[in-house]
Amino acid sequence: MQRRGEVIELxxxxxxxxxxxxxxxxxxxxxxxxxxxxxxxxxxxxKDKDFSYQPSVSIIVPTYNEAKVV
Structure with missing residues (x-):
């Protein structure tokens, strides 16, 4: 069994x-x-950058029966 002093020291x-x-x-x-x-x-x-690279971009417009508006 530990004494009180040992517990305080720990x-x-x-x-x-x-x-x-x-x-x-x-x-x-x-x-x-x-x-x-x-x-x-x-x-x-x-790194050397390649400025000739052109990424392709897609735009998604979520619509329903809006062909006349878009």
Whole structure:
């Protein structure tokens, strides 16, 4: 059976671990991940664009007996 002091010590240890983990996640969200994405963007090569490509476009008009109006 654990004594009261051991339970408090275990609770404090878990609390400190959670504090460090959540602090790391907060810093990672606002600084680490954007920095990583900036580095990846700098290292990747820009792709050549093909401006001669013209996509086909279709327009669908859902109507019923509206041939005179459309």
């Amino acid at each position: 609770t404090m240890t878990i609390t400190i671990i959670l504090l460090y983990l959540l602090s790391f996640l907060l810093v990672w969200q606002f600084a680490g991940y954007p920095s990583l994405m900036a580095i990846v963007a700098l290292k990747s090569k820009p």
